[in-house]
Amino acid sequence: MPHHLMNLRYVPDDEADEIRALFEEHGVRYYETPPSRWGISMGGFWVHDDDEAERARVLLEEYQRQRQDRQREEFQARQARGEVGFWHSFRRKPVTIIAACVAILVILAFTLAPFARLG
CATH class of the missing domain: 3.30.70 (Alpha-Beta Plaits)
Incomplete structure (x- = not known):
């Protein structure tokens, strides 16, 4: 087998x-x-x-x-x-890191927007 x-x-x-x-x-x-x-x-x-x-x-x-x-x-x-960690990655690919952070902020804004209007 x-x-x-x-x-x-x-x-x-x-x-x-x-x-x-x-x-x-x-x-x-x-x-x-x-x-x-x-x-x-x-x-x-x-x-x-x-x-x-x-x-x-x-x-x-x-x-x-x-x-x-x-x-x-x-x-x-x-x-x-x-050679490891966030700052090493940021120095190597700053545009990619900034784009990812902006995407996260946009997603958070769309997710939290309906709750912000309730108050």
Whole structure:
């Protein structure tokens, strides 16, 4: 009976490539289902037997723990350099940020206008 190891929805390409390489390196006999044309099904990694599924899950858990640590360290380094946050985004794309703020204010105005007239 097939065992679903991992859904590929929202998985970055580099992570999927690393998982393929991990499975190849450890000789995991897996197969991959492709995503559907309209995004209903995003594909995934599968194996056929129970023992292979258990071995693959152990490998995936360890890989994901290491990747999480790497990503956290990279984020903290970017944060220390000032490359994340509102002001960094504002410096990079001021027109987009201002347009989003104006859109929020317009939506709030239309939403609250009927209540402002009651008083």
